[in-house]
Amino acid sequence: MNETRAAFAGHARARPSSGMGHPLVQLTLVRIREFTREPEAIFWAIFFPILLTAGLGIAFRSEPVDAVRVVTSDAAIAESLRRDPGLVVEHLDDATARAALRAGKAALLAAAGPDGTVVYRYDDTNPEGRTARMLADRAIQRGAGRVDPVPIGDELVREPGARYIDFLVPGLVGLGIMSNAIWGLGFSIVDSRRRKLMKRLVATPMPRSYYLMSFLLWRMVILVVEVGVPVGFGALAFDVPVRGRLLDLIVICVVASTAFSALALLIASRARTIEGVSGLMNFVQVPMWILSGVFFSAQRFPDFVQPLIGALPLTATIDALRAHMLEGATLVQLAPQLATLGAWLAVCFTLALKLFRWR
């Protein structure tokens, strides 16, 4: 016990609060440790985006258009059609052929009409049906002796940057920045409030701004991974381009992440329960998942909602990422999107500071 008492009495060992001993460094380390020691968090933040990119990339891969399936009940027509390598032809009896068309197993039924005519049955609202109509007609006309008047040559262009996967990867990067910031901050802030850990920290001389800043710094560290992994995976597995400057990409991601972190601070500023904050987080995020053009272009929505969609932070992030990665846009060209994100950052952070419940 003598040693104990000595330690109680022997105090005032001045320590420089710089370097590792700086409160901001310690708080940020705590954030990182809490994150990396939660295996599920790592899965959702890192492996899930890879799985999603890989899955969607494979589902929507831009391979040569699959051969178009057509059916016919006429032997001569089948003979002509088989000359086109783009067609898969099945010679069936009439009833089976009609059934195949109805079931969507074939895109077109070519039937022999009266007096040597050919009748095409197909759905003209289906692109595959129209393709089948063109290919089948060409094959039959050529089979009957048509000669094309203009000789042509094909030059195939399958350029990275214009495929669905190229559209998708920036969308997923933006989605990742948003959802990781909102879920990550929202949960850890509300959890720390619920455990009264926040109240305990407020009882120390710790500057409150350091507490909030530690979350932003933690996001910066995680950002390297959460952007690097999908962009790197996209580049390696699918040749998704990054045409802009790397420094510009970093700036876009840092601005976006900070804006979403500020939004997350605002969402989590009052809630006392995980259930409460989860509802709010979904309420904020779900409209953006749908409207901001993650999986399909936001241009599909009616014109009158476009200004609203453009003002959403996720739309600004994804537009900026796509323009940067696919078209090589510079920060100057991306000023409108960055300004939108800056506005979200300023408004949310100011409101969050005013509303934040510290206990």
Add this chain to the structure above:
Amino acid sequence: MPDGTALRLRDLHKKYTDVVAVDGIDLEVRAGECFGLVGPNGAGKTTTIEICEGLTAPDSGEVEVLGLRWNSHATTLRQRLGIQLQETQLSDKLTVVETLRMFRSFYPRGPAAEEVIAVVQLEEKRHARVMALSGGQKQRLALACALVGDPELLFLDEPTTGLDPQARRQLWELIEDFRRSGRTTLLTTHYMEEAERLCDRVAIVDHGKVIAMDSPGKLVASIGAGHVVEFPAADIPDAIDLDAIRAVEGVRDARAENGSVRVQVVDLQRVLPVLLEEVRRQGIPLTELRTHSATLEDVFVFLTGRHLRDE
């Protein structure tokens, strides 16, 4: 603290929407003493200590901590106080030493994390995650977090609630060590034996008011009864003539409650035979009889007519 006062509360009031938590508390804690706020749950102890800690603003009244006030010297005060809150759950995923390094980084001075770990005897658990600690170890870690800034004044809110007796004694020893180092402690507890063991002085708090304040010994002496005699009387409560028992010489008070009779007596050896004779005369069947030296608990019963742990 030039005048030797570590903490001064004057006419403190705090009302929540539906309940008056603090209803005019005055008290002074002297530098170097261990002072206890004791009373049942809901008496206003936690609100009072959180007002002292600068976590809750009082509706009215004056608070002076180490001669300073919260509205003008909050940062200085936070650097000089050690605080343990009731029911803080530290982060489960951090280790003991990581938790303490974080708390240490907030203070301009104080012992290193490793030194405080030695003080609270958690050396073997240094690299254990908080979630792997027992209740007693968690409370010692919470105490370590309060000590890491080398505080002049330590606030402990229910430091041993929910702990087993051994863990409780271990914590008491640490609190006594702190007191012996000459610094001031204010603690709340609803365990009277804890207050009797640790505190130089206690204030008994009930319904937001201080109803008695003195050293535990003097408070016990003030009820004038050295011992308490208890016997069950559940079967025939109406038949008991309490006035006759009170009339026995040397009996200070007698009450029937919770199916038993409690008699406060001055001198057990002289009073007990007479008391037993009276019990026999009233025809009360005696199946059990307990006696104990009067405690702070009996003081509380004497003052309020209620037990501390009647919830």
